[in-house]
Amino acid sequence: MSAGSIPKHVATISLVLALLAAQSPGNGQVRAERTKAEVDALIGQAGSTTPDWWDSTELEYPETLDLNWPVQQGFAEGPGRFEERGRGRGRGRRGGPGRRGGPFEGDGRGFGQEWGSPTNVDEYLIRVVYPNPSRHQAGVKLVHHLMIRHKDDQEKLKRSLNTLGGMFYELFGDYARAAFWWQKCADMGGTTDSVKLARCYFELGSRTTAAELLSQTDSGSTRSTKDLVKLWAKIGEVDKALSMIESMSNTGGGFDRRGPRGMTQSDKYLLSAEICRGAGRYDDAITYYEKVLALPDSETRPWNHHETDDKFQAEVNSTGTRFLKTLDLERVPDGSYTATVEAYGGPMTLQVVLKNGTIESVDVTRHWETYEYLVMAQPTARQIVEKQSFEGVDVITGATVTSDAIINAAAAALTKGMK
Amino acid sequence: MTSSRDGKDKPLRRLLQRLRPTWTQTPGRRLAQALCLIVFLALFFYWSWPHRSDSTSVNVSGSAPVEIFLTLDPLVAISTALAARTMVWSLTAAVVVLAIGVVFPRWFCGYVCPLGTLIDVWDWGIGRRIERFRLTEKGWWVNLRFFFLVGILAAATLGVLLSGFVAAIPVVTRGMLYVFAPLQVGLLRGWDYVPSLNAGQYVSIVLFLAVLGLSLLRPRFWCAYLCPSGALLSVASLLSPTRRQVDSTCTQCGRCLRVCSFDAIAPDYSTYLSRCATCKNCQSICPQQSIQFVRRWGRRTQDAALPAPAAEPAYTRRGFFLGLIGATGAGIGVATGLAREREDHAGSYPVRPPGSVPEARFRRQCIRCGQCMKVCPSNVLQPAGFEQGLDGLWTPTVTADFAGCEPSCNNCGQVCPTGAIRKLPLAEKRAARLGLAVIDTNTCLPHCGKEACGWCFSACAAAGYHAIEYVRVGIEYDNRGAPIAGSGFLAPVILEDKCVGCGLCQARCRAVNLTDKTLLRESAVKIMAGPDREDRIASGSYRELQKKRQERSKPHQVEATENEYLPDFLR
Numbered sequence: 001m002s003a004g005s006i007p008k009h010v011a012t013i014s015l016v017l018a019l020l021a022a023q024s025p026g027n028g029q030v031r032a033e034r035t036k037a038e039v040d041a042l043i044g045q046a047g048s049t050t051p052d053w054w055d056s057t058e059l060e061y062p063e064t065l066d067l068n069w070p071v072q073q074g075f076a077e078g079p080g081r082f083e084e085r086g087r088g089r090g091r092g093r094r095g096g097p098g099r100r101g102g103p104f105e106g107d108g109r110g111f112g113q114e115w116g117s118p119t120n121v122d123e124y125l126i127r128v129v130y131p132n133p134s135r136h137q138a139g140v141k142l143v144h145h146l147m148i149r150h151k152d153d154q155e156k157l158k159r160s161l162n163t164l165g166g167m168f169y170e171l172f173g174d175y176a177r178a179a180f181w182w183q184k185c186a187d188m189g190g191t192t193d194s195v196k197l198a199r200c201y202f203e204l205g206s207r208t209t210a211a212e213l214l215s216q217t218d219s220g221s222t223r224s225t226k227d228l229v230k231l232w233a234k235i236g237e238v239d240k241a242l243s244m245i246e247s248m249s250n251t252g253g254g255f256d257r258r259g260p261r262g263m264t265q266s267d268k269y270l271l272s273a274e275i276c277r278g279a280g281r282y283d284d285a286i287t288y289y290e291k292v293l294a295l296p297d298s299e300t301r302p303w304n305h306h307e308t309d310d311k312f313q314a315e316v317n318s319t320g321t322r323f324l325k326t327l328d329l330e331r332v333p334d335g336s337y338t339a340t341v342e343a344y345g346g347p348m349t350l351q352v353v354l355k356n357g358t359i360e361s362v363d364v365t366r367h368w369e370t371y372e373y374l375v376m377a378q379p380t381a382r383q384i385v386e387k388q389s390f391e392g393v394d395v396i397t398g399a400t401v402t403s404d405a406i407i408n409a410a411a412a413a414l415t416k417g418m419k
Numbered sequence: 420m421t422s423s424r425d426g427k428d429k430p431l432r433r434l435l436q437r438l439r440p441t442w443t444q445t446p447g448r449r450l451a452q453a454l455c456l457i458v459f460l461a462l463f464f465y466w467s468w469p470h471r472s473d474s475t476s477v478n479v480s481g482s483a484p485v486e487i488f489l490t491l492d493p494l495v496a497i498s499t500a501l502a503a504r505t506m507v508w509s510l511t512a513a514v515v516v517l518a519i520g521v522v523f524p525r526w527f528c529g530y531v532c533p534l535g536t537l538i539d540v541w542d543w544g545i546g547r548r549i550e551r552f553r554l555t556e557k558g559w560w561v562n563l564r565f566f567f568l569v570g571i572l573a574a575a576t577l578g579v580l581l582s583g584f585v586a587a588i589p590v591v592t593r594g595m596l597y598v599f600a601p602l603q604v605g606l607l608r609g610w611d612y613v614p615s616l617n618a619g620q621y622v623s624i625v626l627f628l629a630v631l632g633l634s635l636l637r638p639r640f641w642c643a644y645l646c647p648s649g650a651l652l653s654v655a656s657l658l659s660p661t662r663r664q665v666d667s668t669c670t671q672c673g674r675c676l677r678v679c680s681f682d683a684i685a686p687d688y689s690t691y692l693s694r695c696a697t698c699k700n701c702q703s704i705c706p707q708q709s710i711q712f713v714r715r716w717g718r719r720t721q722d723a724a725l726p727a728p729a730a731e732p733a734y735t736r737r738g739f740f741l742g743l744i745g746a747t748g749a750g751i752g753v754a755t756g757l758a759r760e761r762e763d764h765a766g767s768y769p770v771r772p773p774g775s776v777p778e779a780r781f782r783r784q785c786i787r788c789g790q791c792m793k794v795c796p797s798n799v800l801q802p803a804g805f806e807q808g809l810d811g812l813w814t815p816t817v818t819a820d821f822a823g824c825e826p827s828c829n830n831c832g833q834v835c836p837t838g839a840i841r842k843l844p845l846a847e848k849r850a851a852r853l854g855l856a857v858i859d860t861n862t863c864l865p866h867c868g869k870e871a872c873g874w875c876f877s878a879c880a881a882a883g884y885h886a887i888e889y890v891r892v893g894i895e896y897d898n899r900g901a902p903i904a905g906s907g908f909l910a911p912v913i914l915e916d917k918c919v920g921c922g923l924c925q926a927r928c929r930a931v932n933l934t935d936k937t938l939l940r941e942s943a944v945k946i947m948a949g950p951d952r953e954d955r956i957a958s959g960s961y962r963e964l965q966k967k968r969q970e971r972s973k974p975h976q977v978e979a980t981e982n983e984y985l986p987d988f989l990r
Binding site: 048049050051054055060126127128130131132134135144147148151184370371372376398 | 871872873876877885888889890891892894902904905909973982983984985986988989
């Protein structure tokens with residue numbers, strides 16, 4: 001179904017204006033359901049508007065990039081794979097005049113410099129553009145440039161449209177523009193991520209369309225299965241999500257970082273608890289956490305540098321959930337409240353400011369998280385302020401511990417102030 | 420003056436007498452000395468301390484001319500100007516000091532020099548109580564200072580600066596720095612902040628203590644026989660219009676001999692003009708008032724009874740000149756040796772303070788006084804040991820193991836007396852590259868897949884340089900060959916067009932991963948200097964240089980021919 005079926009004329013514009021005016025200011029109330037046609041109109045209009053940063057952003061990319069954009073399976077890991085380079089046992093070498101060898105001696109410039117000459121566009125995007133917010137806008141312009149360059153090559157055109165949609169979704173959280181580019185890609189017969197498209201429809205106001213799209217989706221990797229299940233729960237189908245989790249197979253894939261992660265029983269309980277918590281079903285969430293704590297230790301993931309400790313997570317989250325259960329925002333006077341909870345790398349201190357009865361800000365003031373996780377979990381803090389409640393607040397896949405910590409700490413802080 | 424015959428001021432005299440006899444005899448001089456020493460110490464320990472609570476900024480510039488004593492030392496100014504072939508602004512001060520020295524011989528030594536005063540204090544406190552080592556005869560050392568002087572000037576002509584090793588004010592500045600500054604840091608900031616001493620610093624401490632210790636041989640041994648700055652002033656005093664004169668009322672009691680700090684009185688009570696500092700101690704102690712300071716070429720008064728000033732017993736005139744020639748040769752030899760040593764070490768580049776002039780000139784202009792190290796708020800500047808050879812000894816190097824070069828500070832350039840570190844405004848200093856950070860991907864934790872870490876990134880961002888960004892390494896792939904989102908680690912990369920080499924990353928990595936977590940044995944990111952990695956210009960703007968460099972290294976930019984967001988073929 002394309003947005004072009006409705007003429008882009010006065011009718012659309014007035015309709016869109018009316019729809020935009022009808023948007024609620026984010027006080028947590030459920031928005032009136034929009035039809036697919038209405039959302040499509042929104043996508044067609046808002047999605048095709050030039051972003052305000054467009055004209056001021058330069059199109060810049062490394063000279064070495066191959067703009068023919070060939071598909072490449074797997075990326076080179078630089079000079080030698082990790083095993084060959086040594087596992088960082090901290091071998092320090094003392095330099096002396098004239099000694100060569102090793103990056104700190106002679107004229108060694110360190111291996112960090114080779115990342116400056118990438119050839120593959122996808123690799124460049126994943127390695128360099130996505131991790132650095134300052135490069136996001138120029139990255140979008142690069143892919144846009146490729147789209148125009150390859151407009152006569154069907155495959156590459158589809159790839160560029162799909163990538164553009166993905167970038168607006170992931171990097172900017174811009175659902176309308178993401179859906180716009182994805183629609184263009186689908187119009188040409190390309191495949192897009194239907195879970196993410198469903199999310200766009202949901203965020204733009206059409207729950208039913210989101211549900212339709214989700215029912216047509218089959219689960220791929222574990223990670224997208226988690227996103228699928230979480231979106232089902234987000235649009236309101238919590239029981240359906242819970243039963244989907246139940247029916248997933250126990251891979252028991254071990255706790256090896258490099259092996260397939262799979263969903264262990266403990267993972268399934270934690271995911272179910274997360275869903276229940278986000279839906280406001282606090283007692284169910286606590287039940288799931290207790291199930292995790294009841295599992296034998298061998299079946300739950302212990303702590304190491306890469307993973308979190310399942311039982312510890314269950315412990316910390318169920319404490320937070322208990323706070324959520326008894327929290328009543330109306331009984332919290334205006335002011336600033338802080339609380340410290342255990343997060344991924346260490347204790348996290350969070351400050352919540354209430355003004356005129358509304359949550360004005362949620363800020364992490366001290367933490368030991370790595371940059372990546374904190375940036376990924378930012379939407380959690382933002383959504384608490386936008387929704388003015390904890391229901392429907394996202395726990396970001398891939399940064400669950402940090403997101404949970406933000407929720408736990410905000411709940412604890414507000415409970416402290418509750419009269 | 421308050422001579423022993425004066426009956427007035429008895430309580431004052433008694434007070435002064437408890438100090439030393441010379442306070443009663445020449446209180447003006449002692450007062451001047453005390454004042455200069457107090458000012459010197461205040462400048463060094465108070466005004467050079469960048470952490471005073473009454474100021475919010477770390478800058479010492481503008482508060483006091485902390486390097487003023489260094490600029491007053493005439494040998495420092497002349498030898499630096501010669502060696503570096505530039506006009507050092509402190510030359511004007513040196514000329515003034517020497518000019519006064521013509522009229523008032525060695526006034527600097529007797530009235531101003533803090534090293535001299537320090538030696539006097541040492542003599543008073545400790546030296547005079549130990550009699551064992553006292554010399555009874557003079558020896559070959561009596562003219563050493565002239566040999567030092569000539570050697571230094573010869574070396575300076577060849578472009579090697581040696582005066583920093585033996586000139587008076589650098590010696591005392593370094594002594595204060597290596598012996599007492601660590602105590603100040605330890606007491607006021609905490610003992611964790613005190614960096615460890617290297618071999619070169621121990622050598623300097625030993626030399627300083629030796630200078631004091633030599634007074635056991637004879638009070639003010641250094642000033643009388645060794646100090647080349649004093650030698651330069653003595654040369655000026657050869658033109659002096661006044662001289663000491665003893666008349667026939669002299670009873671040869673010997674008091675003046677004992678009291679003369681500079682050993683300027685011959686056994687026959689005539690004067691060694693080259694050493695006389697006109698301190699007038701002898702005049703005030705002489706019970707017969709036999710001593711006057713008269714015009715040199717004026718009419719003679721009644722001293723016909725005494726012979727003309729005698730030569731030193733240890734030297735004949737010929738011996739003295741041979742010694743001078745030998746010293747010149749030694750100076751040339753040392754200079755040549757050090758120049759050759761510079762070539763041997765050509766491959767290793769020490770990291771210098773921001774705003775340093777190019778290295779070859781730096782070695783010729785830095786007098787190794789240590790003033791810059793004193794004012795560095797984070798003790799990043801440390802004296803080099805012997806790793807650069809003798810020529811690099813005691814020169815300031817950036818050691819970013821414990822702290823980085825503070826972005827809000829430009830102290831070192833403000834206080835350098837010779838301009839080896841240029842006086843830069845803060846905006847210029849922030850653009851001057853000390854070096855470049857280089858990441859060792861063999862040990863950096865995310866680069867070798869060990870664990871996530873971003874301390875260097877956050878240190879650089881917090882300082883406002885934003886010269887570190889991330890690259891994703893260790894990406895994992897699913898069975899279709901597509902990369903798994905979020906897999907791998909974010910590892911730091913240095914943006915070379917933004918990094919100024921301040922070392923905050925190095926210090927942070929070391930603090931967290933080495934000191935705190937003991938995961939590494941040294942920092943995984945280090946500042947390295949060298950031709951492409953640092954900016955060292957003797958004049959001109961560093962910001963302009965940075966702009967040009969950034970223009971050159973800008974990534975490929977395409978003329979956006981299709982700037983339209985929604986192209987036609989998609990409408």
